[in-house]
Amino acid sequence: MPIDTSAKIFVAGHRGLVGSAVVRKLNQLGYTNLLLRTHSDLDLTNQSAVESFFAAEKPQYVILAAAKVGGIHANNTYPADFITVNLQIQTNVIVSSFNHKVQKLLFLGSSCIYPKFAPQPIPENALLTAPLEPTNEWYAIAKIAGIKMCQAYRLQHNFDAISAMPTNLYGTNDNFHPENSHVLPALLRRFHEAKINNLDKVVVWGTGSPLREFLHVDDLADAVIFLLENYSDLEHVNVGSGSEVTIKELAELVKEVVGFKGELIWDSTKPDGTPRKLMDTSKLVGLGWTPKISLRDGLVDTYKWYLENYGKQ
Numbered sequence: 001m002p003i004d005t006s007a008k009i010f011v012a013g014h015r016g017l018v019g020s021a022v023v024r025k026l027n028q029l030g031y032t033n034l035l036l037r038t039h040s041d042l043d044l045t046n047q048s049a050v051e052s053f054f055a056a057e058k059p060q061y062v063i064l065a066a067a068k069v070g071g072i073h074a075n076n077t078y079p080a081d082f083i084t085v086n087l088q089i090q091t092n093v094i095v096s097s098f099n100h101k102v103q104k105l106l107f108l109g110s111s112c113i114y115p116k117f118a119p120q121p122i123p124e125n126a127l128l129t130a131p132l133e134p135t136n137e138w139y140a141i142a143k144i145a146g147i148k149m150c151q152a153y154r155l156q157h158n159f160d161a162i163s164a165m166p167t168n169l170y171g172t173n174d175n176f177h178p179e180n181s182h183v184l185p186a187l188l189r190r191f192h193e194a195k196i197n198n199l200d201k202v203v204v205w206g207t208g209s210p211l212r213e214f215l216h217v218d219d220l221a222d223a224v225i226f227l228l229e230n231y232s233d234l235e236h237v238n239v240g241s242g243s244e245v246t247i248k249e250l251a252e253l254v255k256e257v258v259g260f261k262g263e264l265i266w267d268s269t270k271p272d273g274t275p276r277k278l279m280d281t282s283k284l285v286g287l288g289w290t291p292k293i294s295l296r297d298g299l300v301d302t303y304k305w306y307l308e309n310y311g312k313q
């Protein structure tokens, strides 16, 4: 059902990759009453601050895009932060949303919730059927708890909380940190810096053989609003692009888009992570949503944004 454009919508994490794309999309669609707080205005790990905020502001809808997020290295290096901060943020926001009668909440998880060796493409019902990928199990356990909290509040209290599970995302406002980011922004930056410094080699992590599915964050934002308007059920919903590339193919594509002419060196001392994680998106496609942005177009667009925002550093 379409949401009234004057509805008060709290987008938690509105300065991040996903939150900022959701805000751009809501603005485009004419939503006029967005409730936004930076991390320093409202620390979502602080339970009493979150409770007071919901009591005072009474949002009608909540999109939970605030989380502790990072790539394979960050997940593997800071397991305590990834499990604790994510459990705290999501528990505080879900419970306060219920306490203060939010009409609907959308929780964002991630494709890493699925078993390391899940059937491919991965259907929603592969959840909790086998062990997780060790490099990100702490984050995955927090995300699985988020899905289960949404289900528990729906079952016990009829609270309209839904969960979307995106594949690997990229785009405007991504995190380009050299070690703690995801592969696509990390490589964009590394190839760019190698090009402007006239280097002849770039190091890429792992073997290059893992397969990953990438979705532009503007497509994800579109899917988030589509689900908010059209889906109210217990099971989480996969959100993906439906196509995958090897990390080697991705690296070659980023190299071409950036215009780096040198050689790739594979550092196999770095972890590959899960070998493959292609989402089965037939549930979302069946509801009527499909992605629009190809990986090449999305990459060109993201590099343009990177140049405009970080290119002079």
Ligand SMILES: NC(=O)C1=CN([C@@H]2O[C@H](COP(=O)(O)OP(=O)(O)OC[C@H]3O[C@@H](n4cnc5c(N)ncnc54)[C@H](OP(=O)(O)O)[C@@H]3O)[C@@H](O)[C@H]2O)C=CC1
Pocket (backbone or CB within 6 Å): 012, 013, 014, 015, 016, 017, 018, 019, 038, 039, 040, 042, 043, 044, 045, 064, 065, 066, 067, 068, 069, 089, 108, 109, 110, 111, 165, 166, 167, 168, 169, 170, 173, 174, 175, 182
């Ligand atoms: N990026 C990806 O490839 C994928 C992301 N997702 C999911 O999408 C969601 C958003 O991820 P993404 O946009 O990439 O992450 P980002 O790191 O880009 O953004 C996260 C946002 O959350 C805010 N935040 C973090 N901690 C707190 C806190 N304690 N209090 C208030 N705000 C806080 C951050 O603010 P600040 O920076 O100031 O701390 C930031 O604005 C997450 O749930 C993630 O699991 C799912 C699949 C893939």
Ligand SMILES: C[C@H]1O[C@H](OP(=O)(O)OP(=O)(O)OC[C@H]2O[C@@H](n3cnc4c(=O)[nH]c(N)nc43)[C@H](O)[C@@H]2O)[C@@H](O)[C@@H](O)C1=O
Pocket (backbone or CB within 6 Å): 070, 071, 072, 073, 075, 110, 111, 112, 136, 139, 140, 167, 168, 169, 179, 180, 181, 182, 183, 184, 186, 187, 204, 205, 206, 210, 212, 247, 270, 271, 272, 273, 274
């Ligand atoms: C979204 C998702 O993101 C993470 O899982 P991941 O898919 O493994 O993510 P990643 O982007 O960090 O790596 C993908 C692949 O790429 C290789 N790789 C090469 N070179 C670099 C590189 O320079 N940086 C990074 N980060 N990876 C590199 C890397 O070795 C790996 O084989 C989890 O946090 C998980 O919790 C999660 O939800």
